[in-house]
Structure formats: C-alpha cells, structure tokens
Amino acid sequence: MLAESLFFSAVLFTIGVVGVLTRRNAIIVFMCVELMLNAVNLTFVAFARVYGVAGQVFVFFVMTVAAAEAAVGLAIIIALFRHRQTVNLSNINLLKG
Amino acid sequence: MLTFNLSIPSQLMAALLPDLILMGGAMLLLLFAVWRRESLAHQRLVGLLSIALSVVTLVAVVVTMYRRGTAPPGPIAVDNFRWMMDVIILLGTIGALALGIDDNDRVGTTTAETHVLILLASSGMMLLAAARDLMIVFLGVELMSISVYALAGLNRRSVRAAEGALKYFLLGAFSTAFLLYGIALVYGATGATGLAEIASRIDANDLASSPILLIGIAMLLVGFGFKVSTVPFHMWAPDVYDGSPNPITAYMAATVKTAAFAAFLRVWLEAFPAEFGSWHRAVAGLAIATMVIGNAIGLQQRNLKRLLAYSSIAHAGFILVAIAAGTSQGASAMLFYLLAYTLATFGAFAVIIVLSRGDVAATTDDLSGLWSVRPWLAIAMTVFMLALMGFPVFGGAGFLAKWFVLKAAIQAPQPQIALAVVLVLTTVISAGYYLYVVMVMFMRPRSESASTPMETPAWTQFVMVSCATAILVLGVMPEYSVRFANVGLPRMAYRRPPGDASPPPPFETTRVR
Numbered sequence: 107m108l109a110e111s112l113f114f115s116a117v118l119f120t121i122g123v124v125g126v127l128t129r130r131n132a133i134i135v136f137m138c139v140e141l142m143l144n145a146v147n148l149t150f151v152a153f154a155r156v157y158g159v160a161g162q163v164f165v166f167f168v169m170t171v172a173a174a175e176a177a178v179g180l181a182i183i184i185a186l187f188r189h190r191q192t193v194n195l196s197n198i199n200l201l202k203g
Numbered sequence: 204m205l206t207f208n209l210s211i212p213s214q215l216m217a218a219l220l221p222d223l224i225l226m227g228g229a230m231l232l233l234l235f236a237v238w239r240r241e242s243l244a245h246q247r248l249v250g251l252l253s254i255a256l257s258v259v260t261l262v263a264v265v266v267t268m269y270r271r272g273t274a275p276p277g278p279i280a281v282d283n284f285r286w287m288m289d290v291i292i293l294l295g296t297i298g299a300l301a302l303g304i305d306d307n308d309r310v311g312t313t314t315a316e317t318h319v320l321i322l323l324a325s326s327g328m329m330l331l332a333a334a335r336d337l338m339i340v341f342l343g344v345e346l347m348s349i350s351v352y353a354l355a356g357l358n359r360r361s362v363r364a365a366e367g368a369l370k371y372f373l374l375g376a377f378s379t380a381f382l383l384y385g386i387a388l389v390y391g392a393t394g395a396t397g398l399a400e401i402a403s404r405i406d407a408n409d410l411a412s413s414p415i416l417l418i419g420i421a422m423l424l425v426g427f428g429f430k431v432s433t434v435p436f437h438m439w440a441p442d443v444y445d446g447s448p449n450p451i452t453a454y455m456a457a458t459v460k461t462a463a464f465a466a467f468l469r470v471w472l473e474a475f476p477a478e479f480g481s482w483h484r485a486v487a488g489l490a491i492a493t494m495v496i497g498n499a500i501g502l503q504q505r506n507l508k509r510l511l512a513y514s515s516i517a518h519a520g521f522i523l524v525a526i527a528a529g530t531s532q533g534a535s536a537m538l539f540y541l542l543a544y545t546l547a548t549f550g551a552f553a554v555i556i557v558l559s560r561g562d563v564a565a566t567t568d569d570l571s572g573l574w575s576v577r578p579w580l581a582i583a584m585t586v587f588m589l590a591l592m593g594f595p596v597f598g599g600a601g602f603l604a605k606w607f608v609l610k611a612a613i614q615a616p617q618p619q620i621a622l623a624v625v626l627v628l629t630t631v632i633s634a635g636y637y638l639y640v641v642m643v644m645f646m647r648p649r650s651e652s653a654s655t656p657m658e659t660p661a662w663t664q665f666v667m668v669s670c671a672t673a674i675l676v677l678g679v680m681p682e683y684s685v686r687f688a689n690v691g692l693p694r695m696a697y698r699r700p701p702g703d704a705s706p707p708p709p710f711e712t713t714r715v716r
Contacts, residue, residue, distance in 0.1 A: 149391065161387075171345045182372050185365045
C-alpha cells in the first residue's frame with residue numbers, strides 16, 4: 107500500500123507542478139497549487155500508517171492553512187480582475203526588468 | 204537558570220510568552236481597529252498602539268532572554284538565538300509600522316487593519332525563529348506569508364500592486380507546496396518532525412544516504428530558497444518589491460528574509476548536520492549564483508526600489524555563505540548580518556519614502572544633486588548605501604557584518620575559500636551601484652525640473668536617524684557588535700562531516716557574556 111500511495115501522490119504533485127508552470131489562467135494555476143498540497147496530504151496519510159498519528163495531525167494543519175490561503179489568494183485575484191478584467195497571466199506585464 | 208518542561212502546558216505557555224503577548228495583543232487591536240468608523244485619526248491611533256505593542260513584546264523578549272531559560276528538545280526552542288532573532292524581527296516590525304503611519308498620512312492607502320496584519324505577520328516570524336519542529340516551521344511560514352500576501356496588495360487603487368501581490372501569492376503558494384512536500388518526505392524517511400529527533404534518527408538508523416531523505420532535503424531547500432529569494436528562485440522579488448507600498452517593501456526585504464533565514468539555519472544545522480556532505484555543495488552553489496547574479500543585475504537598475512530588490516537578493520547570497528559554513532560561528536555571523544542588513548534596508552527605504560511621489564517609484568535621477576537641497580537626507584542615504592555595501596568605517600555595522608561572515612567561512616572546519624573569494628569579488632561589483640547612488644547625490648547638479656522633496660515626516664525621520672546612528676555606533680564600537688553576535692550563539696549540536704578529523708571550530712572560546 108505504502109509504495110502505491112507514495113507513487114500516486116508523487117504523480118499528483120508532478121501534475122500540479124507542470125500545471126503551475128504551463129497554464130496561464132491564475133485560477134487554474136491556483137487550483138494546481140491546491141493539487142500539489144493535496145498530493146502532500148496523501149503522502150502524510152500514507153506515512154502515518156507506518157509512523158503513527160503525527161502525519162494525520164499535519165494533514166489537518168495543511169487543510170486549515172490551505173483554506174486560509176485560498177481566501178487571501180482569491181481576494182487578490184478579484185482585486186486584479188477589477189483592474190484588468192482578466193485573470194490571464196500573459197496579460198500581467200506591468201512590472202518588468 | 205530555569206528549565207522549561209515543554210510537555211507541561213503552563214510551562215510551554217511561559218516559554219512562548221512574548222509570542223503570546225504579540226498574538227493576543229494583535230487580536231485585541233484587530234477588534235479595536237474595526238470597531239470604529241474608518242478615519243485618519245483612528246488609523247494613526249491603531250498604528251501607534253501597534254508600535255506600543257511591539258515595544259512591550261520587545262521588552263518581554265529581552266526580559267525572558269536575561270532569565271536565561273533553557274528547554275530540553277521539544278516543539279519550540281528556548282535559546283539566545285531565538286531571542287536575538289526576535290529582537291531583529293521586532294525592530295523591523297517597529298520600523299515598518301512607523302514608516303507605515305507616515306506613508307498612510309500622505310498616500311492614504313492604508314486601512315487600520317494594515318497595522319494589525321503587520322503584527323500578525325511578525326508573530327508568524329517569531330514562531331519561525333522559535334520553531335524546533337517542522338510542523339511549527341510550516342505554521343510559522345504560513346502565518347507570515349499569508350499576512351504578507353495581503354500586505355503586498357494593500358494599495359487597491361494601484362494595478363501594479365495587484366499584479367505584484369498576485370505574483371507573490373502564486374509563487375509563494377507554489378514554494379510552500381515544495382516546502383511541505385520536503386517536510387512530508389523527511390517525515391517519511393525518519394518518522395519524526397522534531398528537528399533534534401530527526402537528527403538522532405538519521406544517526407541511529409544510518410539514513411544519511413536514504414534517497415527519500417535526500418529528495419526531501421532538496422525540496423526543503425527549494426522551498427526556503429523561494430522564501431529568502433535566492434537565484435534561481437528570485438524572479439518574483441523585484442516585481443513584488445516594485446509593486447508594494449514602500450514600508451511593506453522594506454518589511455518584506457528585511458524582516459521576512461530575517462525570519463526565513465532563522466528557520467532555514469535552524470533546520471539545516473539542527474536536523475541535518477549529518478547530511479552536511481550532501482547539502483553543502485547545493486547551498487554553496489546557490490550562494491555563488493545568488494551573489495554573482497544579484498549583484499550583476501543590480502548594476503543595471505535605475506529604479507531605486509528595484510535596485511534595492513536586487514541588492515536584497517545579493518545579500519541573501521552573502522547570508523547563505525554563513526549557512527554553508529555549517530558552524531555555530533556561521534550562525535552568529537548570520538545573526539549580526541541580519542541586524543545590520545535590517546537597519547540599512549529600513550533606513551534606505553525611509554529615504555525612498557521621502558523622495559517618492561504617489562505611486563511612482565523614485566529613480567536615481569530623483570537623487571541627483573540631493574546634497575544641494577537636502578544635505579542631511581543625502582548623508583543618511585550615503586550611510587545606508589555604504590552599510591549595504593560593507594564599506595569600512597563609514598559603512599559601520601555593514602562592514603563588520605561582512606567581516607564576520609568572511610571569518611566564519613574561512614575558519615569553518617572545511618574552509619570555504621571559494622565562497623569567501625566570490626563574496627569579496629561580488630562586494631566589489633556591488634560598489635558599482637551603491638557608490639553610483641552616492642556619486643549621483645553629491646556630484647550631479649540638481650536638474651531644473653526636479654521638485655524639492657517634501658519635509659521628512661516625524662516617524663520617518665525617527666527611523667532614518669535611529670538606523671543611521673545604530674549602524675555607525677555598532678561600526679565604531681566593534682566590541683558591542685562582537686558581543687551581540689556572540690550572545691546569540693545557538694546551542695546547536697555540531698558534528699563533523701564524515702571523514703574530517705580537524706578540530707571543532709573555536710567559537711566557544713570567543714564567547715563574551
């Protein structure tokens with residue numbers, strides 16, 4: 107079980123990384139980050155089967171923090187949308203150099 | 204000498220007292236901030252109360268430090284390294300709040316909650332300085348980062364601020380995921396999240412070359428690399444610094460970096476001393492790349508905020524040299540470096556606040572001939588630039604900071620000669636932009652169209668004068684600087700890398716107390 111879970115979470119994490127690096131929509135990029143975080147959660151749960159409860163406690167922390175992060179992140183995305191009427195990262199180019 | 208038993212809740216609370224004062228006070232202030240109708244006077248009052256709360260916390264930190272408590276390995280550390288880091292973090296917090304009050308009077312972008320957000324970010328940083336468990340490291344990083352994401356986008360009228368905040372948020376969350384995956388893999392390899400426990404299990408189970416552990420450490424390095432903005436993970440820094448309000452930029456450049464480095468160093472030296480051979484080359488490579496590229500790109504900048512952004516990237520490289528040394532001496536050098544860097548950065552941003560108009564960032568052209576209209580401003584900026592460069596005597600603490608790092612690198616059991624050489628050479632390169640700023644202020648004529656900078660507001664002046672004084676005083680009285688650096692020596696287990704028979708570093712003998 108452990109090897110399969112770890113492999114699966116590594117695949118999920120990689121999908122998330124590739125998504126962040128290739129997608130251009132801020133919301134999709136953010137969803138890819140969440141995918142990465144959940145891949146980590148899966149890793150923690152898998153290891154918790156071996157080492158005991160600490161890994162599962164960590165998962166609760168990660169979920170709580172991810173929710174807080176989503177609240178702030180979506181607010182920032184909305185703030186930008188009010189200025190530019192788009193959340194496409196290719197159009198975000200005022201700051202350069 | 205008192206020992207905190209961290210498994211008893213009341214003693215754990217006592218060991219966390221300064222952090223709890225700051226967090227509890229910040230919560231009460233948040234209530235107070237939103238209680239009344241938004242007005243300039245109310246915002247100012249909340250700002251002043253926030254400064255008062257930071258001062259109270261600072262006093263609590265110093266008092267706790269002088270009680271000289273210790274604690275057995277547990278979730279949080281009780282040692283001088285933590286308290287000295289707290290002092291630097293709180294000085295930065297007071298600086299950011301003071302600059303924020305003035306900036307708000309002028310630009311009016313701040314709301315009363317902003318000051319509270321700074322306090323919450325600072326409590327996350329103090330948690331980071333105390334963290335001795337990867338779980339606490341994660342919570343501290345997130346408490347700090349989430350508050351700072353919001354602070355970066357503070358100016359809702361500015362599209363540049365919104366862009367900067369979005370970049371910071373997406374890359375910050377991305378790096379957090381790496382940090383977290385690193386933590387998960389280290390937990391998977393060792394079965395522990397406490398730093399001391401990780402180190403002992405690596406030793407006991409002979410895990411030094413376990414692939415899961417090595418991948419985990421690499422992921423952690425990427426995560427921390429983003430947070431302290433080392434090359435190649437630095438791309439966000441100039442954009443975010445450029446877009447954010449000036450006081451917040453100073454806070455991000457100095458204080459966020461301080462806290463991230465505190466956790467970075469503790470994790471590296473306390474959890475992975477046995478892995479020195481594996482991580483050392485990676486950290487040294489990052490340090491060299493960061494020093495060279497940060498300083499080289501800094502040469503091309505004319506926008507003062509971007510210039511300081513690249514300067515802050517370069518400084519991350521200098522500080523990494525202290526970590527790469529891998530000794531307690533390196534840790535105390537890093538501590539003093541962060542103090543000097545915090546003072547110089549806040550001073551420089553105070554000058555930039557006086558020079559900038561509205562949302563437009565000041566450039567080096569705004570500085571030309573500053574000497575002829577505002578001589579004291581020009582002198583203050585000169586001190587800060589020389590301190591950032593590490594110029595002897597006139598650069599004050601900045602010079603000593605570089606000197607301590609160099610000494611730590613050369614006296615390490617594995618002498619870091621290459622790193623020391625690169626550090627000196629890139630410091631010479633950095634003179635190209637720091638001294639250019641000084642040259643422009645004193646030797647260029649003031650252009651006809653240039654407007655005279657505004658009168659320096661009281662709090663900004665306070666930050667400027669106290670930073671410049673502290674830099675110069677620490678510079679001409681090296682015994683105080685040595686003492687500051689030595690008080691913060693962390694009680695960290697030092698272990699020689701395998702196959703190395705040289706004597707341990709001589710830091711214990713230089714201890715002044």
